[in-house]
Amino acid sequence: METLLRLALQKSGRLSEASVQLIEACGIHFNRANHRLRCQADNFPLEILYLRDDDIPGYVADGVADVGVVGENVVAEKRRPVEVLERLGFARCRLAIAVPRSTPYDGLADLEGLHIATSYPNLLSDFLRENGIEASIHEISGSVEIAPSIGLADAVCDLVSSGSTLLSNGLKEVETVMRSEAVLIGRPDLPPEKAALLDALRFRIQAVLKAQNFKYILLNAPNEAIDRIVELLPGMKSPTVLPLAESGWSSVHSVVNENDFWEVIENLRAAGAQGILVVPIEKMIV
Template sequence: MLRIAIQAKGRLNEDSLELLSEAGVSIENGKRKLLARSGDFPLEVLYLRDDDIPQAVSMGVADVGVVGLNEVEEKGFDVETVHSLGFGKCRLSLAIPKAEAYDGLGYFNGKRIATSYPAILSRFFERNGIEAEIHEIAGSVEIAPSVGMADAIFDIVSSGGTLVTNGLREVETALHSEAVLIAGRTLSEEKRQLLAQLLFRIEAVERSRGMKYVLLNLPHEKIPEAIRILPGMKSPTILPLAQEGWSSIHVVINEKELWTKIEQLKAIGAEDILVLSLEKMIR
């Protein structure tokens, strides 16, 4: 049995459970439960505060965990970052009052900086030769300059709307973060095999995102042109139709390129084009 720690509530909780579901791992309703078990994969979920997850994994209380890279970097526990998951993206940035002039990192010398991430900020300042007063506070970091607690802040930024609301502007980014899958360094061979199985499923789900399965009919003589337009994962699948002189082409296309490719195919005579959602892509 593999035990995975995920955030007890919040956006990472929802995204983590959705990813597990897409990977064929259904979880019992975990509301008001510390532990919940999957009925179709040897896995149980431990619900924790996000900032407790790195420690739980390093201690072996959980075998693996889903947590923001920012928490991994801040806590500094000895864990292995196994896989970047692509959701929960944000950045840790320095922000100053919007009326202040800014001419580079030297601005922060001698300044007071409020943050919930003192370890990350200390390392960033050390790398850049900045000497500043770092004040650790929990929550509502963005109000610190307006109430006189600090000259600037270092905090998580997603859209930047909270900074604007509080009269601040982002000037430097120290870390780009997203949800990551972490693991303890002393997992047994059996648990490493279960982790590999889970990763296999997760990667199949990830590869399918933003991809479409396209089927179309095309005259035989246009196939070389279609192949130039539509390189597949290896090459398009081509099947002859009952109607003489025609073939069916099957291919996977990135959704960002979909309409451009369809227009190019129509221009060379493609007909009866079907676009289907792609659930999993297994290699």
Template sequence: MNKEGNIRIAIQKSGRLSEDSIALFKECGIKLEMGKGRLKSESSNFQAEFLFLRDDDIPGYVEDGVADLGIVGENVLVESEKDVIVSKKLGFSKCRLSIAIPREDPFEGPADLDGKSIATSYPKILGQYLSENNIEAQIHEISGSVEIAPSIGLADAVCDIVSSGSTLLSNGLKEVQKIFKSEAVLIANNNLSDHKKALLDKILFRINAVQKAQD
């Protein structure tokens, strides 16, 4: 093993990013074992080790250099405001962050949100959208089950991740503004050593080849 050691890659332990993240490294010919309950694993054929984490922790670990690379959704990355490099868009876990209101409420345009309260787990991205559009709305930060907020009287609207739209529909909501588009990205620490930069270049070369083959 090289004296500078493995490049450390943080991926989501279990959730919507996990399967495609693991598949990506496999397609790149980088073996990784995921034992049950295991939080760390070394590749047997590439100078890399993997950390299995909650997605929300990944940007911070990469910024701090605890991990050198990570895979995370752009929604989580931008909301985290961490200072890392986006090395590559990966094309999976695509979704959007949208504002939705009760189905029966009228909506003519963003100005209709003035004076309303909006429940979200993404207060920074939403705040940015509201200020760019000169909308004065109140942000209610909640950590989960955002879609039920209007029906229990907690907020007038929600701002949440949408993919097929069926969750909104089944909660009596309609999507009225798409405010942010997201997909999984490979992020890197700002101060990688030359050795780790060379390993990252190898990984990027292989990802590009995999993506070309899929086109």
């Protein structure tokens, strides 16, 4: 019987879509026909389970799934014995405390004695305790942001990405409890054959994630400027320099970190680079 690595994904929502895109970018093909909650990849020994995000840490900890993709906030709240294997860089958000816009707020001391509604009682409790705040916590499973307007709570502690939901419900963000992103989680006791499959999957994921942070660039430059341009373009090891048909000119190929991209491009132009082309990188293996 073929050994399969079981991967738990959130069954719906933006994190689910981004997770599927990541797996597909790893060259793994699967078909979730009729929104089935279980499917198998065509070209990699991987079985995918679609679950509620809150359930994923438990399924991984209990061995029903071998690995899972879930928000870091869920892992921290559920406190199951799982390990964060990879930080995936998408579904970034923050767990924040918000109060009605009409409520004066000068600092943490203003939370003292408040009634706070949240779906994350453990994380909120830790935050309040660490800051010496005595407040009551009302746990609710959804629609947290309406709690103050219906008289259920004085404040809320909820996930925030753009902040538009808070604004539309008359709230203002006052404290950040934690920052979160999607993570790949696993358990340390995988049998050797599944551990080998996990290593292969992580290798692909890492190649995709590295590529997202870099751009491939090609440019033309006069030969007398090559030394200066090479200094500006360290690349993965060193840039590739190829002679052009036109005498005295060369083509230079390299990669640039996304964070440094515009500064490097400006410096290249100042050094004499021309005809600069920028190409996205699909995978990057170092």
